[in-house]
Amino acid sequence: MTVMERLAPQLVTGAPLLTMSGISRRFGAVVALEDVAATVWPGEVLGIVGESGSGKSTLLRMMNLEDTPDTGTYHLALPETPGNLFDLDRFARRQLCARRIGIVYQNPHLGLLMGHSSSGNVAERLLIAGERSFATLRAKAKGALEASEFPLTRMDDPPRQLSGGMQQRVQLAKAIALEPALLLLDEPTTGLDVSVQALVLDTLKRLQRDRAITMVIVSHDLGVIRTMADRVMVMRHGRVVEEGLVDQVFQDPQHPYTQELVHAKL
Amino acid sequence: MPNSDTGTQVLRVEGLSKSFRMHHLGQSLHAFEGVSFTLNAGEFLLLKGPNGVGKSTLLRTIWRSYLPEAGHVWFTHDAGRIDLARAADVDIAVLRRRDMGFVTQFLIARPRVPAEEIVAEPLRKAGVAQIDALEEARRWLSAFGVKRDLWRAYPTSFSGGEQQKVNLARALIQPPRLLLLDEPTASLDAGARAALVARLAELKAAGVAMIGVFHHPGDVAAMVDRNILLTAKEVENVAL
Ligand SMILES: Nc1ncnc2c1ncn2[C@@H]1O[C@H](COP(=O)(O)OP(=O)(O)OP(=O)(O)O)[C@@H](O)[C@H]1O
Ligand SMILES: Nc1ncnc2c1ncn2[C@@H]1O[C@H](COP(=O)(O)OP(=O)(O)OP(=O)(O)O)[C@@H](O)[C@H]1O
Ligand SMILES: [Mg+2]
Ligand SMILES: [Mg+2]
Numbered sequence: 001m002t003v004m005e006r007l008a009p010q011l012v013t014g015a016p017l018l019t020m021s022g023i024s025r026r027f028g029a030v031v032a033l034e035d036v037a038a039t040v041w042p043g044e045v046l047g048i049v050g051e052s053g054s055g056k057s058t059l060l061r062m063m064n065l066e067d068t069p070d071t072g073t074y075h076l077a078l079p080e081t082p083g084n085l086f087d088l089d090r091f092a093r094r095q096l097c098a099r100r101i102g103i104v105y106q107n108p109h110l111g112l113l114m115g116h117s118s119s120g121n122v123a124e125r126l127l128i129a130g131e132r133s134f135a136t137l138r139a140k141a142k143g144a145l146e147a148s149e150f151p152l153t154r155m156d157d158p159p160r161q162l163s164g165g166m167q168q169r170v171q172l173a174k175a176i177a178l179e180p181a182l183l184l185l186d187e188p189t190t191g192l193d194v195s196v197q198a199l200v201l202d203t204l205k206r207l208q209r210d211r212a213i214t215m216v217i218v219s220h221d222l223g224v225i226r227t228m229a230d231r232v233m234v235m236r237h238g239r240v241v242e243e244g245l246v247d248q249v250f251q252d253p254q255h256p257y258t259q260e261l262v263h264a265k266l
Numbered sequence: 267m268p269n270s271d272t273g274t275q276v277l278r279v280e281g282l283s284k285s286f287r288m289h290h291l292g293q294s295l296h297a298f299e300g301v302s303f304t305l306n307a308g309e310f311l312l313l314k315g316p317n318g319v320g321k322s323t324l325l326r327t328i329w330r331s332y333l334p335e336a337g338h339v340w341f342t343h344d345a346g347r348i349d350l351a352r353a354a355d356v357d358i359a360v361l362r363r364r365d366m367g368f369v370t371q372f373l374i375a376r377p378r379v380p381a382e383e384i385v386a387e388p389l390r391k392a393g394v395a396q397i398d399a400l401e402e403a404r405r406w407l408s409a410f411g412v413k414r415d416l417w418r419a420y421p422t423s424f425s426g427g428e429q430q431k432v433n434l435a436r437a438l439i440q441p442p443r444l445l446l447l448d449e450p451t452a453s454l455d456a457g458a459r460a461a462l463v464a465r466l467a468e469l470k471a472a473g474v475a476m477i478g479v480f481h482h483p484g485d486v487a488a489m490v491d492r493n494i495l496l497t498a499k500e501v502e503n504v505a506l
Contacts, residue, residue, distance in 0.1 A: 004333075004334070004336070004351060005352070006353065006355065007354055009354040009357050010354070011343075011345075011353075011360045012354075012357065041356050044356070202379075205379075209387075230359055231356075243355075244333075245331075245355050245359065247331045248331050252286070252332040254287070259289050260289075263290075
């Protein structure tokens with residue numbers, strides 16, 4: 001017996017913030033994504049789980065407009081972005097990303113200039129968006145670092161001199177400096193000590209609660225997904241095999257792969 | 267307070283069936299089949315049956331932690347009726363925030379979030395200012411007998427009974443239209459049990475519809491409008 005098809009939303013008003021459909025991406029013979037669709041509603045946290053190589057980071061990079069799929073469309077319900085975002089040129093993409101999308105990578109080297117000051121890393125994002133006054137840059141960078149619960153006494157130190165948890169907070173500060181509409185998190189706490197991990201998650205949770213930022217979070221850690229996400233998407237071999245409310249997917253998984261994943265990890 | 271008048275239909279369950287398909291075993295486990303009943307505003311329905319018969323499963327299926335494979339769960343909300351068995355996930359999320367509550371035996375404690383904030387959260391999400399939400403949270407923590415010096419502490423380190431009190435305060439701080447209760451008194455002391463029963467009576471009078479499984483059914487006997495007895499293969503509706 002199979003479960004019943006779910007109906008279209010009736011109670012939520014307005015449009016999803018993010019809508020992707022028909023996303024496929026190959027790298028040579030490797031199929032990284034195959035006909036993936038994703039929807040994220042304003043204020044919601046979408047979790048993505050799945051085995052290594054299943055396409056999670058590739059999908060997140062698409063959401064950050066760092067990569068373009070072979071086929072598929074991407075819409076963000078923002079006033080300045082009608083149409084398929086994959087049709088934008090490089091300059092427009094860069095502007096949109098700087099202003100509206102924040103990302104935190106597992107590897108801080110991908111998101112930060114390790115030799116520049118931490119505050120400078122955050123300010124860089126504001127510069128791209130057109131902020132020119134030094135005083136404003138510094139004040140805004142400081143505000144973002146503070147919101148990320150970064151120790152301000154270290155704000156002029158370069159990330160390479162900081163602990164892993166602090167580096168993630170600098171990435172986070174950079175990501176939220178412009179109050180993005182969408183915050184993307186790719187394994188933001190993987191590799192951190194368990195106690196540091198809890199603190200970073202707590203900061204994310206607090207940001208989510210206070211600012212209702214829409215988030216997409218990728219993690220191998222089902223505990224992280226359970227505390228952070230409202231809904232979760234399960235990926236395997238470049239496809240979404242199951243999607244649902246977090247408690248439902250973890251307590252009543254339908255797909256054989258999800259059952260294996262949940263029983264192995266919970 | 268819910269604005270549904272006593273007597274109006276809140277829930278109509280029709281032919282609801284649930285089984286668990288366990289791929290690694292190559293088999294399915296039937297929890298229940300063809301469950302039907304209705305529940306009106308202000309009614310209290312007591313769910314009974316032996317261990318493992320499917321009482322928790324029925325509640326979780328209504329809450330949609332479990333996906334049913336047949337049947338309907340018609341829920342009446344402000345703007346109409348929706349089938350919880352098929353509703354979109356985002357709609358379920360809206361209803362859980364706004365119209366439905368579920369009290370289980372276990373608190374989902376989060377690291378580094380103080381008890382009073384956990385309790386205040388549903389009010390915060392509903393748009394109540396932090397300071398008012400916290401005040402109300404403290405009132406309920408106190409009503410359920412959580413000691414004052416624990417209000418700012420993290421429930422991850424609380425005793426089972428203390429966690430359950432936090433859980434109840436959170437679940438009952440904002441009256442939902444439909445309240446599901448799965449053995450909420452299991453780990454409570456007499457004082458907290460009495461506080462819970464008093465609160466449930468208040469909610470019932472305010473029009474909240476409730477379905478509950480109770481460890482000590484005697485606690486709520488005075489409130490029960492109807493019993494549902496789940497038996498191994500069929501379900502009987504037993505009038506009181
Ligand atoms: N730029 C690239 N060039 C070639 N192959 C790539 C590229 N990016 C991704 N791939 C391949 O696409 C597949 C999906 O990779 P992706 O990084 O999205 O996986 P993932 O789900 O994030 O895995 P992990 O959990 O290990 O991070 C992999 O087989 C990967 O090797
Ligand atoms: N998530 C699940 N996956 C697989 N089987 C499940 C799941 N949840 C419940 N079951 C099975 O469904 C049956 C009904 O369990 P349920 O917990 O609903 O019983 P119950 O009536 O609440 O029992 P008790 O009185 O002991 O609480 C049991 O056989 C149980 O093992
Ligand atoms: Mg990855
Ligand atoms: Mg049970």
